[in-house]
Amino acid sequence: MHGHQVELVLYVSDAFLIANEIQLRPDRRMAARLRAYAALAEERYELLVYPVVVNILPPAPRVEIAASYHSECQGLVAHQDFKVINLWQEDVNLVFERHLTTLLPFVPVLKGGQDEAVLSRAVTLLRADEAISGLEPLLAFFASFVLESEVVRRIMRWDMAVLRESPWYAEILQEGIEQGREQGREQGIEQGREQGQMEMLLHILRRRFGPLPPDLVARIGDLRLDQLGQVVDVALEAPTLAVVKAFVATLAANGPIESALK
Known part of the structure; x- marks a missing residue:
């Protein structure tokens, strides 16, 4: 992870790849960046590419969430669509119903994840899984964006020293x-x-x-x-x-x- 985004290229099948960018908040430069990732991946692996961007938190005021890249130069047109996933619009219950344990740190920012009982459940499951228990600081970090700090401390028995x-x-x-x-x-x-x-x-x-x-x-x-x-x-x-x-x-x-x- 560098700065605020993470770039991943995932092999799905012989038919296509997924070029995935995860960013804390929507960024106006993301469209051009994802277009470049998709083109480079397609050229390198000689497979079709399905670009995806995952936004963790809502954008700042007056920042639009782009769903495509488009430019025109001297009559030539470049266009790239991509799939947009906004975590705050995704139902938190899917994490528990489908046992998506790797998404537990993101529970606070999912739709319905601001409920104290839901957060407590996520914390319990996270601590029970040794493979991902080290991601507890990440869960606390995201919880601090949507819940009062005293609530976070009470549920997680967590203080700001964990951030360090x-x-x-x-x-x-x-x-x-x-x-x-x-x-x-x-x-x-x-x-x-x-x-x-x-x-x-x-x-x-x-x-x-x-x-x-x-x-x-x-x-x-x-x-x-x-x-x-x-x-x-x-x-x-x-x-x-x-x-x-x-x-x-x-x-x-x-x-x-x-x-x-x-």
């Missing part, structure tokens, strides 16, 4: 560390950790609230490593971006941490 154990967090943090090492070992690692923490924070904020005001990004860039960790926790829980901005302002002023949450 996730593969995506570790990947972003490691990229920051590698950049820091180029600037000097001890100092570089510290700078790298700050960079990784900041990238994770900005990623979460943009996915939850959309484009960020430049002044907020600048203030976040001035925070220390320990402060960035505190803002990550708040970013996952805050109902609005205004709460996050108030919390960051409080940290910058060295005021009481709790005051911004009231």
Whole structure:
């Protein structure tokens, strides 16, 4: 997984392949990207390709969900249709009825998955399967988008520290560390950790609230490593971006941490 999308090419039969892209939210560049994947797969494997895009969360305001790619240049036309699967429109009961255990981490974002009893059932099944029990942080991550943080904690006995154990967090943090090492070992690692923490924070904020005001990004860039960790926790829980901005302002002023949450 790189950034926000995952690309897969699956062999189905001698008749065709499936070119599959999974993305957190619909992205306007996806249509051109999926067209390129389909063309490359068809050329490489000499089989027909069935392109599919899976959207995990609804799009940001004013972002349309494309179902095809179309372009015209000097009278020449390029067109590519693809299948779109929006998880929030898929019935959560199918996961349990068909024993689709690999979809358990996505239960919170499926249609009907916001119910506490449903989430509890998903957590129980996930923990009972050793092959996928390590995906519990992913389930908690998606649950935080649709349920109050206290509900998530009560059902999962989970806190925000679990996020820091996730593969995506570790990947972003490691990229920051590698950049820091180029600037000097001890100092570089510290700078790298700050960079990784900041990238994770900005990623979460943009996915939850959309484009960020430049002044907020600048203030976040001035925070220390320990402060960035505190803002990550708040970013996952805050109902609005205004709460996050108030919390960051409080940290910058060295005021009481709790005051911004009231």
